[in-house]
Amino acid sequence: MDRPDPLDPQIADLNQRLKAARLGLCLERRGDKLTLRGTLPPRPGSDRLRPHQQRIPLGMPVTKAGLKQAEREAKVIAARLIENTFDWQAYLPLSGKVMASAELGEKVRAFQTHYFALVDGDDPKALASATTTWEKAYAPYLRKLTALCDRHPTLNLPEAILATVKATRANSRSRQVCCTALEGFSQFLNLTLPQDLKSLWGNYGSHQTQLRDLPSDALIVEWFARIPNPTWRFVYGVMATYGLRNHEAFFCDYSSLGQGDPEALIEVLPTTKTGAHDVWPFLPEWVDLFQLREGQLPPIQTDLTQTTLQRIGQQVTVQFRRYEVPFSPYDLRHAWAVRTILMGLPDTVSARMMGHSVAIHNRTYHRWITRRDQQQAVRAALGGRGV
Secondary structure: OOOOOOHHHHHHHHHHHHOOOOOOOOEEEEEEEEEEEEEOOOOOOOOOOOEEEEEEEEEEEOHHHHHHHHHHHHHHHHHHHHHOOOHHHOOOOOOOOOHHHHHHHHHHHHHHHHHHOOOOOOHHHHHHHHHHHHHHHHHHHHHHHHHHHHOOOOOHHHHHHHHHHHOOOOOOOOHHHHHHHHHHHHHHHHOOOOHHHHHOOOOOOOOHHHOOOOOHHHHHHHHHOOOOOHHHHHHHHHHHHOOOHHHHHOOOOOHHHHHHOOOEEEEEEOOOOOOOOEEEEOOOOHHHHHOOHHHOOOOOOOOOOOHHHHHHHHHHHHHHHHHHOOOOOHHHHHHHHHHHHHHOOOHHHHHHOOOOOOOHHHHHHHHHHHHHHHHHHHHHHHHHHOO
16 A cells, blocks of 8 residues: 555545546546546457446656646546547557567567468568568668667667657658558557557658659660670660669560560569569660670579579669669669650550559659650640641
């Protein structure tokens, strides 16, 4: 039983006021903190179906200021109960506890096991894709969480998760991926977070792609000639000519291209991120300019039982940096997409060749699609003047 406190008489007076106002709540002192008690709706996850006597931990200190704040809060809660808008989420304490790195590591490993248990292990493509997603989207942020817990050992796990998210740059893709990864981890552990992580996503979106300073066709041709290794020059050339993702250059059927097919069609194999699809060259003259019919790929590990699509893609990025190419590999893909738009290729066809949906295509390249449509409308209007 708690020892008497000098403020106990004031707590009794406050409860008399609450009773007179018929608020259905009373204030209790539990240790050095204040708590409200009353008939409340079942808590989330409870098997109770009807309101019953429960306590709401206010977390307010047993001080004169704390009593005033607790009385105001009691009136707010009573009003919400009358309006049927009371939400436990605002009053539940953070679930979780401070935990050592070893214990957190065990939970991360359990989450990883759970993640891969949902993948069809007999499907190499599904397993490779899941491995890439784990290594790229989950593992980095779980490592950040672990490191943050090591630096701030007084934080409990929900607090550490929130701090890890807030440590990423606002309105960035890394913030969104971090939110997704740690939300999944929290759900796996049945944690109640102090804030909905989706509220922290920000406004990052595909409009960021529109702001890229994409290389011109002339600059792309210039840098092709500067790459000394012929096999990596081939990778650069097919990515520029066919708009391929980094790893896709290593998972294409080039047989028609090598046999002199006049359309220079290639097939992206189903092993890749978005499955099989055919691609035509834009610009077609680059097939001969870059000598793609005779090209060979560099001898890197592409067995997806030994590596991942992400690692293969990273090797392309490393080579671009090694040769000091002044733009990223993905800029070649974006430049290809813009080229097809401005040349009038239908968006459905271009999206299909890029291996993504028309909705994603139109959202990602909205700026240039709008420009193309505006140009066509202006030319049609001017052409109708009869001058």
